Amino acid sequence: MSIRDLxxxxxxxxxxxxxxxxxxxxxxHIERENEHAAPIxxxxxxxxxxxxxxxxxxxxxxxKSTLTGQLVKLLGELxxxxxxxxxxxxxxLTGGAILGDRVRMEDVASPETFIRSMATRGHxxxxxxxxxxVVRVLNACGYNPVLIETVGVGQVEVDVAGTADTTVVVATPxxxxxxxxxxxxxxxxxxxxxxxxxxxxxxxDVRRDLDLMLDLSHATGQDxxxxxxxxxxxxxxxxxxxxxxxxxxxxRHRAAITANGQLEQRRRDRDVVEVRNRLLVAAERRVDxxxxxxxxxxxxxxxxxxxxxxxxxxxxxxxxxx
Amino acid sequence: MSIRDLxxxxxxxxxxxxxxxxxxxxxxHIERENEHAAPIxxxxxxxxxxxxxxxxxxxxxxxKSTLTGQLVKLLGELxxxxxxxxxxxxxxLTGGAILGDRVRMEDVASPETFIRSMATRGHxxxxxxxxxxVVRVLNACGYNPVLIETVGVGQVEVDVAGTADTTVVVATPxxxxxxxxxxxxxxxxxxxxxxxxxxxxxxxDVRRDLDLMLDLSHATGQDxxxxxxxxxxxxxxxxxxxxxxxxxxxxRHRAAITANGQLEQRRRDRDVVEVRNRLLVAAERRVDxxxxxxxxxxxxxxxxxxxxxxxxxxxxxxxxxx
Numbered sequence: 001m002s003i004r005d006l007x008x009x010x011x012x013x014x015x016x017x018x019x020x021x022x023x024x025x026x027x028x029h030i031e032r033e034n035e036h037a038a039p040i041x042x043x044x045x046x047x048x049x050x051x052x053x054x055x056x057x058x059x060x061x062x063x064k065s066t067l068t069g070q071l072v073k074l075l076g077e078l079x080x081x082x083x084x085x086x087x088x089x090x091x092x093l094t095g096g097a098i099l100g101d102r103v104r105m106e107d108v109a110s111p112e113t114f115i116r117s118m119a120t121r122g123h124x125x126x127x128x129x130x131x132x133x134v135v136r137v138l139n140a141c142g143y144n145p146v147l148i149e150t151v152g153v154g155q156v157e158v159d160v161a162g163t164a165d166t167t168v169v170v171a172t173p174x175x176x177x178x179x180x181x182x183x184x185x186x187x188x189x190x191x192x193x194x195x196x197x198x199x200x201x202x203x204x205d206v207r208r209d210l211d212l213m214l215d216l217s218h219a220t221g222q223d224x225x226x227x228x229x230x231x232x233x234x235x236x237x238x239x240x241x242x243x244x245x246x247x248x249x250x251x252r253h254r255a256a257i258t259a260n261g262q263l264e265q266r267r268r269d270r271d272v273v274e275v276r277n278r279l280l281v282a283a284e285r286r287v288d289x290x291x292x293x294x295x296x297x298x299x300x301x302x303x304x305x306x307x308x309x310x311x312x313x314x315x316x317x318x319x320x321x322x
Numbered sequence: 323m324s325i326r327d328l329x330x331x332x333x334x335x336x337x338x339x340x341x342x343x344x345x346x347x348x349x350x351h352i353e354r355e356n357e358h359a360a361p362i363x364x365x366x367x368x369x370x371x372x373x374x375x376x377x378x379x380x381x382x383x384x385x386k387s388t389l390t391g392q393l394v395k396l397l398g399e400l401x402x403x404x405x406x407x408x409x410x411x412x413x414x415l416t417g418g419a420i421l422g423d424r425v426r427m428e429d430v431a432s433p434e435t436f437i438r439s440m441a442t443r444g445h446x447x448x449x450x451x452x453x454x455x456v457v458r459v460l461n462a463c464g465y466n467p468v469l470i471e472t473v474g475v476g477q478v479e480v481d482v483a484g485t486a487d488t489t490v491v492v493a494t495p496x497x498x499x500x501x502x503x504x505x506x507x508x509x510x511x512x513x514x515x516x517x518x519x520x521x522x523x524x525x526x527d528v529r530r531d532l533d534l535m536l537d538l539s540h541a542t543g544q545d546x547x548x549x550x551x552x553x554x555x556x557x558x559x560x561x562x563x564x565x566x567x568x569x570x571x572x573x574r575h576r577a578a579i580t581a582n583g584q585l586e587q588r589r590r591d592r593d594v595v596e597v598r599n600r601l602l603v604a605a606e607r608r609v610d611x612x613x614x615x616x617x618x619x620x621x622x623x624x625x626x627x628x629x630x631x632x633x634x635x636x637x638x639x640x641x642x643x644x
Contacts, residue, residue: 038631041631044631132632267626278632279612286643287601300597309366312360
């Protein structure tokens with residue numbers, strides 16, 4: 001029987017047993033948010049409570065793909081069955097370069113590693129729904145850790161990295177990264193900072209800037225979210241230097257949030273955020289349904305004719321959301 | 323009677339008669355989305371159908387603030403009563419520089435010009451609601467044109483610039499602006515391109531790049547929205563060179579979209595988008611109400627306990643949106 005024709009429960013069983021093609025197919029259903037997505041989520045959710053989810057984010061050019069590759073290589077050597085979810089900007093302009101990185105990552109990864117690229121566009125309901133769904137299935141199939149690599153630029157990408165158990169922010173000398181990280185809200189997200197390209201001049205300046213910002217945010221209470229002060233690790237993704245220290249720091253963070261109850265809280269929050277994001281998609285659909293309803297055409301005509309203000313029209317229509 | 327104590331209709335009347343303090347107070351109500359915002363919108367909407375709304379956007383450093391200042395100076399000389407709505411990024415890091423630009427703009431503007439700065443954060447319901455409300459009141463008080471200056475970076479800022487009657491995208495040599503504009507979706511928005519710093523080397527390259535991209539988008543039908551090919555104007559904001567040509571091109575665009583019915587359609591679309599944005603805010607509020615309802619606590623607990631998947635929980639709650 002071809003894998004294409006397998007019922008979802010059988011496909012899921014095969015994926016859990018280690019069939020990578022079956023897993024790939026499950027993930028495609030999840031990404032497409034098609035009719036199989038909900039049944040797959042129901043099967044995966046009970047099994048998905050254990051793996052460690054690590055977000056790795058940073059500005060373009062920070063070397064985070066190469067660094068993720070080094071980490072993946074190390075995890076293979078440690079005998080861990082890791083998965084990487086690489087969230088690509090969908091721009092055809094940068095697609096080529098990113099594909100290059102992917103190929104390099106597959107070169108260094110152990111055969112047990114599962115690598116999946118995901119475009120940032122083309123998901124019904126958006127990345128914010130697709131990523132947790134994919135992570136859930138990877139967890140359920142025994143991949144641990146699951147690394148989510150995203151470019152720290154758009155709000156969505158930042159949000160996605162921020163829903164991990166441990167979020168690593170990669171900075172680099174010569175990019176004014178301290179300031180950049182702060183602007184993009186990455187500072188508040190980081191559980192761990194990595195200063196990559198540590199052999200370059202200015203690496204220690206970046207370290208000092210980050211330290212200073214952590215002092216400030218500590219003073220103003222910004223990192224009371226965890227009560228932990230993020231460590232700063234120096235790496236060189238090209239040589240692999242610092243990758244073991246990075247992994248140890250990730251493990252330390254995990255141990256700390258497990259001990260203080262944060263891990264459980266984060267996972268609970270992550271599920272609530274997913275429910276909320278799904279509800280927002282449903283609500284938007286409902287709004288568009290109301291706007292295009294025959295019964296409201298006259299009201300919108302009156303807005304265009306300037307006899308009713310938009311705020312008034314919206315209040316009237318909004319009553320049907322209840 | 324102090325202006326603070328005036329009833330809204332009286333305050334509105336004063337603003338229409340030219341009282342700038344009264345106008346400032348109205349705008350504060352609108353920005354705060356407080357209980358006076360809807361009555362003010364009702365008063366302003368019938369009067370707001372005539373002024374020309376011009377969006378001016380571009381990357382940071384493109385000189386669009388200085389260029390807007392030159393345009394404002396010119397409009398004063400032409401005897402036009404212009405208003406500028408400058409949408410500032412709220413980052414305290416860049417706030418200083420922008421304030422500097424504002425001061426310069428006020429130096430060159432005629433006393434009749436009304437200049438308002440708006441932070442990008444801190445608006446209930448967001449910039450997408452506050453901007454059309456402010457523009458409506460400025461129009462109703464006889465300001466024409468109303469220039470909206472936004473930094474072409476975030477999606478919201480781009481959206482705001484895109485709801486103008488005429489959207490001007492400012493590019494600059496040496497920033498790879500052609501590519502930048504394309505990435506940010508600015509290319510599709512532009513009714514008019516301005517290549518600023520035209521005295522710098524590379525200005526003609528930028529012009530050629532933009533021309534090429536317009537050829538491509540024309541070939542693929544991208545600018546069928548208006549049927550008009552955007553003009554490309556060369557300016558030097560520092561000397562003021564090109565500002566009259568820029569204004570003439572804006573006027574030509576206005577005349578063209580008035581003639582082909584686009585102007586009316588754009589305004590209608592803008593109102594519908596505002597109604598929709600307001601409905602989305604109401605819908606989000608409703609979603610949060612449902613999520614925090616006592617009756618759903620048990621369902622969310624079951625999600626946390628991994629016996630119900632988030633998608634299933636969301637479908638169940640979503641039924642109450644109807």
